[in-house]
Amino acid sequence: MTRILAALLLWVLLAAALPAVETSTISLDDLAAKSDLVVLAQARDTDYFMRREIPVSGSAYLRVLIPYKTDQSVDIVEVYEKGLHKNECYFSNPTVFEEGRRYLLFLVRDPDDPERYRGHPEGCALEVLVDSDNRYALRYPVDGIQLSDDLEALARPMTFSDGYSVTKDEDLSPDKRNAMRSAGQIEAHGEAGWRYTRGIPLGEARRLIGPEALER
Numbered sequence: 001m002t003r004i005l006a007a008l009l010l011w012v013l014l015a016a017a018l019p020a021v022e023t024s025t026i027s028l029d030d031l032a033a034k035s036d037l038v039v040l041a042q043a044r045d046t047d048y049f050m051r052r053e054i055p056v057s058g059s060a061y062l063r064v065l066i067p068y069k070t071d072q073s074v075d076i077v078e079v080y081e082k083g084l085h086k087n088e089c090y091f092s093n094p095t096v097f098e099e100g101r102r103y104l105l106f107l108v109r110d111p112d113d114p115e116r117y118r119g120h121p122e123g124c125a126l127e128v129l130v131d132s133d134n135r136y137a138l139r140y141p142v143d144g145i146q147l148s149d150d151l152e153a154l155a156r157p158m159t160f161s162d163g164y165s166v167t168k169d170e171d172l173s174p175d176k177r178n179a180m181r182s183a184g185q186i187e188a189h190g191e192a193g194w195r196y197t198r199g200i201p202l203g204e205a206r207r208l209i210g211p212e213a214l215e216r
Contacts (some may be wrong), residue, residue, distance in 0.1 A: 011126060024122070024146070025148040026122045026146065027147065027148050027149050028147060028149055028208045029208060029209050030068060031106045031122060031147075032068075032085055032106060032158075032209045032213040032214060033212070033213035034108070034120070035069060035106045036069075036169070036188045037105065037106075037107040037109075037117055038070075038105065038108050038209075039065070039070065039074075039077065039105050040128060040202070040215065041064050041102045041103055041104075041105050042060050042062060042064035042065055042099070042103075043061075043091045043092060043094055043100030043101050043103070044061050044076065044094075044100055046059070046061070046091060046125030047060075047061075048059065048093075055081070056082075057081065057083065058081070059079065059081075059116065060079045060090070062076070062077050062079065062100070062103070063075065063100075064077060068209075069214040069216065070216075071216060077107070077117060078115065078121070079091070079116065079118065079124070080110055080118055081119065087119070087120075087122060087123035087145065088119075089124040091103070099163075101127060102127070102128040102129070102130075102164075102176065103127055103128060104128055104202070105125050106120060106123075106124055106125075106145075107119060107186050122146055125142070125144050125145070126139075126142050126144055126145060127144070128202060129141075129164060129165050129196070129199060130160065131159060131162075131199065132160050132161050135202070137199035137200055138199060138202060138205050139165070139196055140155040140185065140196070140198040140199050140200055141144075141155075141185060141198075142200075149201040151210050154201075154204050154205065155200050156199070156201075157197060157198055158198060159197075165196045166196075167193065167194050168193055168194075169192045172186075172194065177194065180194075184198070185198050
């Protein structure tokens with residue numbers, strides 16, 4: 001617990017030292033239009049510089065599963081991030097015994113290194129889960145990007161086979177956990193966990209992005 005509190009304190013101190021970045025909501029269509037790369041991808045590895053177990057700079061490497069918009073053929077995408085700020089673009093590193101998390105990514109070429117990508121000020125990734133029919137779905141409620149789309153209208157009850165549909169109690173603030181329980185978005189799982197119960201079929205989310213937004 002002491003290490004966790006120390007890490008949270010470091011994050012607050014570092015974030016407070018950075019200039020504020022103004023962000024607003026954005027539609028999936030507009031986000032795709034200003035992206036160089038829109039793909040469904042799975043985390044493979046990370047190479048981050050850490051401070052008190054918190055990433056503060058470095059790259060993540062993700063395997064492309066479905067390309068929607070690309071500026072070249074790519075199997076592995078490198079996503080670079082630096083600093084701590086709102087909507088930062090860091091990813092969890094899977095162990096050798098785990099599958100990586102899956103994400104719908106919206107990225108731009110890094111102006112400092114054209115071989116890698118960076119996120120947008122609005123965010124870069126929406127987590128994707130696998131349901132019991134082995135289909136992809138956005139986890140709902142979504143986080144990571146402040147979207148203006150009416151996703152609530154598309155969300156539906158789902159049974160997920162994906163291990164990442166379960167989150168620890170400590171990873172949800174009491175207010176967020178209570179709100180999600182009241183909305184039927186999570187259910188108790190085991191002694192100290194919660195399972196997401198709603199999602200948006202990836203194909204339906206994809207239809208919110210017009211063909212022009214995916215043109216190169």
